[in-house]
Amino acid sequence: MFASMITFPGVFGEFDRLRREFDELSGWAGIPNSIRSAAPGAFPAINIGNTPTSVEIYAFAPGIDPKKVDVTIDRGVMTISGERESTLPSGKSDVNVYGNERFAGSFRRAISLPDDVDPSKVEAKYRDGVLHVSVGRRESALPKRITIQ
Amino acid sequence: MNDSFVATRAQRDTNLKDTERPGTGTQPTESQRVQETRSDSASAKANTPPVDVLEDSSGITLLADMPGVSKESLEIKVEGDTLTLEGAITSATPQALEASYAEVRVPRFRRSFTLSRELGTAAIEAQLKDGVLKLRLPKHEKAQPRRINVKVV
Numbered sequence: 001m002f003a004s005m006i007t008f009p010g011v012f013g014e015f016d017r018l019r020r021e022f023d024e025l026s027g028w029a030g031i032p033n034s035i036r037s038a039a040p041g042a043f044p045a046i047n048i049g050n051t052p053t054s055v056e057i058y059a060f061a062p063g064i065d066p067k068k069v070d071v072t073i074d075r076g077v078m079t080i081s082g083e084r085e086s087t088l089p090s091g092k093s094d095v096n097v098y099g100n101e102r103f104a105g106s107f108r109r110a111i112s113l114p115d116d117v118d119p120s121k122v123e124a125k126y127r128d129g130v131l132h133v134s135v136g137r138r139e140s141a142l143p144k145r146i147t148i149q
Numbered sequence: 150m151n152d153s154f155v156a157t158r159a160q161r162d163t164n165l166k167d168t169e170r171p172g173t174g175t176q177p178t179e180s181q182r183v184q185e186t187r188s189d190s191a192s193a194k195a196n197t198p199p200v201d202v203l204e205d206s207s208g209i210t211l212l213a214d215m216p217g218v219s220k221e222s223l224e225i226k227v228e229g230d231t232l233t234l235e236g237a238i239t240s241a242t243p244q245a246l247e248a249s250y251a252e253v254r255v256p257r258f259r260r261s262f263t264l265s266r267e268l269g270t271a272a273i274e275a276q277l278k279d280g281v282l283k284l285r286l287p288k289h290e291k292a293q294p295r296r297i298n299v300k301v302v
Contacts, residue, residue: 044216045252056246060216060253062280087201087212094205101199102214128239129216129280 043103044080044131048111052143055117055135059109062129063087063102069126071133073119080131081108116141195259198234198282206294208287209268215258216280223277225284227270233261234282 044061059080061069069082086104089095113135121136201212215223218236226233238256264270267288274285 046250047248047253048250049246049248051246058217058253060280062214062216064279089203096204097201098204099200099202099211102201102212103199126279128219129214130238 042109043084043107044109046080046109046111050114053137054121055113055137057111057133057135059131059133060129061107061131064129066126066131069131071122071124071131073113073122073135076113076115076117078111078113078133078135079108080111080133082106193257194255195235195257196253196255197260198258200260208285211262211282211284211286213258213260213282213284214280215277215282217253217256218258218277218280218282220277223282225273225275227264227273230264230266231261232264232270232273232286233259234284235259236282 044059046060047058049056049058057078061080061082061084064082064084069080072079083106084104087102088097088100088104116137117135118138119135122133124131124133126132198213198215200214203210203212213234215234215236217238219239222239223236224233226235236258238253238258264286268286269289270286272287276283
């Protein structure tokens with residue numbers, strides 16, 4: 001909701017201000033959040049989920065070349081970076097541009113992973129514009145059933 | 150709370166497109182080809198995909214970011230002069246997935262536009278690649294610009 005309101009920070013700065021004020025009023029600003037958290041509306045949007053055996057990260061990055069995306073893990077921090085080319089016509093042309101809301105340019109997002117993941121068990125897939133990175137947990141951290149003798 | 154924000158956003162989009170509203174007394178501008186509308190059926194929550202709208206002399210190209218939407222789950226409807234794009238995010242989620250952090254909270258995209266009369270709805274072409282929908286809305290031939298010869302009498 002809030003993310004979708006400030007896709008145009010330049011033109012709609014007033015709405016951004018409104019959002020900040022709302023956040024302050026409702027006390028959200030007082031709650032500590034991740035030191036690497038990005039402003040709402042950052043590209044790509046990221047969803048993170050946990051399963052007993054893995055951490056699943058979904059980055060909603062449509063229209064990028066998967067070969068030009070870098071996914072790195074360094075000391076427990078996963079970084080997704082790359083560039084999305086503008087589809088708008090460059091230079092002088094007879095094309096009129098009305099809506100220009102889609103992200104263009106380079107992007108970078110960082111996610112701190114939990115301590116029990118194994119950086120050697122990483123799989124990344126790109127399908128329908130969603131980058132899906134699956135990081136497995138360490139063998140020792142997997143849930144175990146203990147048999148009673 | 151939520152409703153007021155939806156209203157604010159609708160208003161912002163209205164400002165963005167310089168849309169004329171019936172009864173406000175403003176004249177439609179030449180630049181206004183595709184107007185966004187909020188239909189009543191859009192009551193269920195959905196993400197609004199960001200779009201680029203480009204116009205050249207033969208038609209309009211609309212690009213919309215709809216990541217996670219597959220060809221099967223994408224629906225493009227034209228009802229009267231309203232164009233609706235709708236799609237469900239069908240990215241496969243593993244069993245027993247517990248969301249710990251989510252920026253995309255609703256697994257659905259929806260956005261509607263009002264088309265102007267010179268756009269032919271019969272010949273709309275759609276391409277979906279890597280989560281980007283590309284729609285080509287050609288203008289009727291009679292609406293395309295042409296040179297008018299002046300005869301000397």
